[in-house]
Amino acid sequence: MISVKGLTKKYVTGKTDFFALSGVDMEIGDGEFVAITGKSGSGKSTLLNIIGTLDEPTSGVVTVDGEDISKFRPKAVAAYRNKTVGFVFQAFYLEPSYTVYDNVELPLILAGKTGDNGDKINAALNMVGLGHKSAEKARTLSGGEQQRVAIARAIVNDPRYILADEPCGNLDTTNSDNVMKILADLHAQGKTVIMVTHDAEDAAKASRIVTMSDGKIVKDEKTA
Ligand code: ADP
Numbered sequence: 452m453i454s455v456k457g458l459t460k461k462y463v464t465g466k467t468d469f470f471a472l473s474g475v476d477m478e479i480g481d482g483e484f485v486a487i488t489g490k491s492g493s494g495k496s497t498l499l500n501i502i503g504t505l506d507e508p509t510s511g512v513v514t515v516d517g518e519d520i521s522k523f524r525p526k527a528v529a530a531y532r533n534k535t536v537g538f539v540f541q542a543f544y545l546e547p548s549y550t551v552y553d554n555v556e557l558p559l560i561l562a563g564k565t566g567d568n569g570d571k572i573n574a575a576l577n578m579v580g581l582g583h584k585s586a587e588k589a590r591t592l593s594g595g596e597q598q599r600v601a602i603a604r605a606i607v608n609d610p611r612y613i614l615a616d617e618p619c620g621n622l623d624t625t626n627s628d629n630v631m632k633i634l635a636d637l638h639a640q641g642k643t644v645i646m647v648t649h650d651a652e653d654a655a656k657a658s659r660i661v662t663m664s665d666g667k668i669v670k671d672e673k674t675a
């Protein structure tokens with residue numbers, strides 16, 4: 452379980468303090484599919500990045516199974532980013548000149564698994580329907596396909612949590628639907644999915660919608 456308590460993030464701009472997060476409390480149980488929604492600038496990415504240790508709060512704590520993630524030593528941080536969470540970003544961030552296969556293998560190599568990773572990589576690529584594109588260079592794929600490769604890369608280490616920040620933000624409707632279907636399938640397989648989106652239709656596909664405004668949670672509801 453992820454527990455967020457009293458989270459704030461302050462930016463000092465000139466003479467004034469600006470709070471990107473101003474006191475966020477929430478719990479995310481294992482197996483949930485949570486959409487974090489709200490207007491641009493409401494603090495969604497900041498919250499997700501702090502949960503993923505890509506950013507640090509000004510105050511407050513995030514615990515995973517009771518462990519304060521800010522207290523992790525460097526090795527534990529690396530393991531957390533590599534194996535506990537899998538990230539998917541709006542802009543995919545693939546290595547364009549690498550093959551699809553090599554892109555998906557990267558987290559395994561970073562985790563020190565340099566042996567034969569074929570089964571894991573093929574399973575991840577099949578999960579996103581791209582087994583047949585394994586040998587293609589990432590840059591030759593469409594945006595929708597690139598995002599699916601990014602999802603394969605995020606799941607190849609079998610993480611507990613999928614953290615997705617506007618995963619459909621650069622995609623057309625058809626490709627968005629494909630990506631949303633994959634996230635729903637991962638949720639059905641037992642993964643905990645935390646997805647930032649400003650799209651109400653995508654948010655409605657989650658099992659819980661958390662709405663942010665001005666760095667605060669203003670609504671938290673289960674969907675049907
Ligand atoms: P969202 O993802 O909901 O669009 P963000 O979490 O990215 O919002 O940002 C929340 C607020 O924090 C925004 O108003 C943004 O401009 C501000 N912010 C983010 N990073 C910085 C920074 N490095 N310096 C100053 N303000 C920032």
Ligand code: MG
Pocket residue numbers: 495496497647
């Ligand atoms: Mg954002």
